[in-house]
Amino acid sequence: MSSRIRVFSTSVGTKLLIGVTGLALFLFLISHIAGNALIFLGRDTFNTYSHTLTSNPLIPVIEIVLLLIFLVHIYKTVTMYLRNQQARPVAYQAKKSQGSPSRRSVSSLTMIITGLWLLIFVVIHVKGFKYGAYYAVDGADGVRDLHRLVVENFRSPLMVAFYVVSMLIVGSHLWHGVSSGFQSLGLDHPRWTPRILAFGKAFAVLIGGGFILITLYVHLFGGQVGQ
């Protein structure tokens, strides 16, 4: 068993873990945005959805698993970043990308910065919503009015700006991250890799842009259009 654990401390094993945890977080984001998009259908639909979700007894287990995945991703990426920095103690005076077929981009060069921003974002985000003010839905016992909390949170232009920037940053993290995650798992195929690269970028835009849309919609219309 000990040798199996050591597997994840080699450079290749480390990337396997980062890839698995990164893609798991990506899957979580897809389900998260799909659920949150229900806000476009109005307060009642949104509250019914969030109540069904949070009252599911499996949710605490899933939350712990998600937290562990998140912590492993952070621990592995930060320690790997520090190690990689040591691998080149003297920097180049002039350094340039060779260009195609290189996939280097602003996104790939800033993974550690966008990642650390996301860590701060997630702390603020969870504090503001999961552990935010508790409003009850009138007449429905034990149903939390999360819709109201969302609307109140996004009333502040400062909060909206923070969310918009953070969602641009999550988009940037995924722009390189999604396809990189597949590559880290050993997936590379002449037919599939170009599709995975395009798929990753498309989802980065959809997820980043989708959350921004939700934020702006709630801010501008109070989540009330169509009611």
Add this chain to the structure above:
Amino acid sequence: MRLNLKIWRQAGPNAAGRLVDYVAENVSPDMSFLEMLDVVNESLLRKGEESIAFDSDCREGICGMCSLVVNGVPHGPDRGTTVCQLHMRRFKDGDTITIEPWRARAFPVVKDLVVDRSAFDRIIAAGGYVSINCGGAPDGNAIPIPKDVAEAAMDSAQCIACGACVAACKNASAHLFMSAKISQLALLPQGDAERERRVVAMIEQADAEGFGSCSNEAECEAVCPKEIPISNIAKMTREYVRAVLAAK
């Protein structure tokens, strides 16, 4: 042509280095990049100054000795070539060219532009070979290998171990180099017997040498003079998973 050169000079492994300005006069566009440096060195020697140390051997792109970062790109601006195959017609009169050595903790500078790449030898020595005893040379047709497999193995075998992949990688990772050898041998029946042991030993050796890990940017593929793709790195990962699962 007249060129302004900024060249990394470093007296020894522990000395501090810096970029020094030189002017190369009367450079012909037909010269190779290394011939241009030879001419600069001759003029330095005439002036009684110490010549610039740089590695080269075959000067035709097959040995992997030459190793210069030209204007920030290992082996210079042309794709699929070593710096000894780079020609001065690629530059314009009056250009400024910065020339630096490969930079990686695992590739310490010996002098000026020369680095010590013996870390690569130790990675190969850890498992990049076939050591099973298979008796006398068998008949060539006795080991059938499909043509496409043989070609894929040959593509990986093209690596000349120059180290440009390490030089280009933001993490100074040796993954492209190792994975080329691992893929080549894993594809062939002769390499099959030791494939699990090989991949683990080579990865552990590369980590011990202080090379970094892979961020999947493929900057290595873009500078590789043999255009070896990072699909080799993915294959190495699959070989590693296989080895771990097969471990007793």
